[in-house]
Amino acid sequence: MSRWYEGIREESSNIIYSRIRLARNWDEYVFPSRLSEQEASQVTEQLREGLKEAETGEHPFLWNDLAAMNGAQKQALRERRILNRTAVEKNGPGGLYLSEDESCSLLLGADDHIRIQFLAPGLDLEDLWKKADQMDDFINERFSYAFDEKYGYLTTFPTNVGTGLKACVVLHLPMLSQVRKFQSIVGDMGRLGTAIRGLYGEGSENYGNMYELSNQRSLGQSEREIIEQVAKAATQLNNQELRVRNAALNARRLEREDETWKSYGILKYARRITEKDARIFLSQLMAGEEDGVISFEKERSLYSLMIGIKPANLALWASRPLDKEEADCVRAAYIRERLPRMIESA
Structure with a gap:
């Protein structure tokens, strides 16, 4: 089976792909960074066993033991946006449930006990959120989450507290990023509640002109509001890129x-x-x-x-x-x- 990013999109757009990520923690244990190696192994094994049904569903997940992977394998998964730095550098117990096309993953024992992630080409946040929400319910039926009535889902990083949701869109902006007012455009994104950064470096070092747009905060907003904010900002950036590029094409x-x-x-x-x-x-x-x-x-x-x-x-x-x-x-x-x-x- 081909991976999700290899498919050909029929619609024309500078929006390369969308990503939905949910951070969750099991309320019976402290955050992963505070677990002993024995406790981390126990948590990983219990989570794997409790989520075993994911291995035999309509679109089965394959189990990967992070401790058994070498550095090159982990780094390759990071380059494909499956693992984060913590998971790559982690030497202790941890695991990864990964779909065959790599569009869906459950990362266990990295920054948080569970990280749910869904990826898809183009602007597809709504559909990805539905899938992530269903997976979230599936897991929560088996493991009770660390949750506070006032602050929402409790996570390792304070920026994820609240919904625990990170909604991201990656855009190709080769012309817009070169115009003088690009930094003011980046500022406008902040006023919309989103942040934009170079995917392969900052400023002129972002060779390839790929930019990741995401929500700035997870607390005080609903999942629906976050997704609408990011989708609206992504559409605006895409339209601005098209205008600048069409003008350049007509002129030269x-x-x-x-x-x-x-x-x-x-x-x-x-x-x-x-x-x-x-x-x-x-x-x-x-x-x-x-x-x-x-x-x-x-x-x-x-x-x-x-x-x-x-x-x-x-x-x-x-x-x-x-x-x-x-x-x-x-x-x-x-x-x-x-x-x-x-x-x-x-």
Whole structure:
């Protein structure tokens, strides 16, 4: 089965994917950071046993023992947004229930006892929330949550207290992020109750122009209000990106076409390429395809290449550890093999 990010979206949008995450804790134990190794092992085993039905449902989850994974495997899952830093750096007991397409996961014993996560291409927060809510009920029937009448769900990080909900949308903003007023746009997002940050670094270091938009707080708002806020802000950013890009295309179409085709040529024929350069050229291809400057015959999304070229996933593809020089050569080979074939220019 292909992973969720490899699918081709029929609708045209700069919104790459949506993510819903819920932080929950079992009220019979202290937070994971305060558990002894023996207690952490006990909690993980009890949670796994209590959630075993997830392994045999209509869309079964596969069990992964975090303690049995090596560092490269964990880092690859982090690059695919399945694990967070705490889970990657954790040496003690912990577990992960993961669906085959990796769109659904239950992370056990990291920052919180349970982290529920759902991912999907495009703007799909409403549907993801329904799925997460159902999973939340499924778990809560088996384990009672740490909950306070005044503060809501109790979590390791104070920013998650309340609903425990983090609603995220990742957008591709290659043109909007270059305009002078972008920082004021970022400020406007704050007034809407959301925050935006570079997915691959801040400011000019965010090679690939991917940005993650999410709610700023979890306390004092309902889940519905949070989702509506983030969806509204994402739609506004998408529309602004389209306006700036259409203006640029009308004013200097030949330049845009030249950038797109040069990017395709480099990615198609390079024998060595850095991750930074690969992200820049893939970003230009994604924008060019969106604008109709170039078209592809493809079975997977261009965004999936953004994930595949990252160090740990690239090493998994090569089936061996890679030093920097090797990685640049293997990255070029990976892109040549998986870059979709160009079929026409608009």
